[in-house]
Amino acid sequence: xxxxxxxxxxxxxxxxxxxxxxxxxxxxxxxxxxxxxxxxxxxxxxxxxxxxxxxxxxxxxxxxxxxxxxxxxxxxxxxxxxxxxxxxxxxxxxxxxxxxxxxxxxxxxxxxxxxxxxxxxxxxxxxxxxxxxxxxxxxxxxxxxxxxxxxxxx
Ligand code: FES
Numbered sequence: 001x002x003x004x005x006x007x008x009x010x011x012x013x014x015x016x017x018x019x020x021x022x023x024x025x026x027x028x029x030x031x032x033x034x035x036x037x038x039x040x041x042x043x044x045x046x047x048x049x050x051x052x053x054x055x056x057x058x059x060x061x062x063x064x065x066x067x068x069x070x071x072x073x074x075x076x077x078x079x080x081x082x083x084x085x086x087x088x089x090x091x092x093x094x095x096x097x098x099x100x101x102x103x104x105x106x107x108x109x110x111x112x113x114x115x116x117x118x119x120x121x122x123x124x125x126x127x128x129x130x131x132x133x134x135x136x137x138x139x140x141x142x143x144x145x146x147x148x149x150x151x152x153x154x
Contacts, residue, residue: 004067007032008076018064023047025063026073034074034103038132045131048104049073055111074103077110086110089144097135105131109145118149 005012007030014029021040026032026049038046040059047058050072077084083091086106096102105128112119112127119127124145133141 007071019062021059022061022063023058032073032075046101046104048107055108085148089148093140093144095137095140095144101133
């Protein structure tokens with residue numbers, strides 16, 4: 001089935017089973033491999049993208065339900081060649097260790113700052129709770145979010 005998608009502000013057309021999860025369409029059909037597979041069950045957050053500006057688990061989204069929705073992946077988070085302020089903060093705070101979960105972490109954090117530009121530490125922890133990091137980079141993640149919230153940049 002031919003499905004028209006709006007990804008990172010550009011139209012894409014894919015011919016796939018409508019039940020195929022967005023995660024696999026992004027990675028396998030469109031080559032957008034910044035979005036990562038972790039659990040495939042909505043439990044880890046590594047596959048997080050934005051759907052109409054809100055954080056969403058792409059492993060749980062049948063692509064056939066997404067026509068006319070605005071999908072943003074980590075590849076489209078910045079402004080053209082410019083990184084998103086959170087990405088700058090991630091670099092400055094040296095957040096990643098293995099790095100695998102970090103795209104999902106940043107996408108969840110970006111959705112948080114979009115709806116709450118000055119979150120408290122508790123609000124950050126609550127928003128980020130569903131994004132797991134096996135390296136335990138949580139303290140640096142919180143610091144990078146706070147730096148972005150307080151200064152607009154790292
Ligand atoms: Fe989607 Fe884990 S891969 S939440």
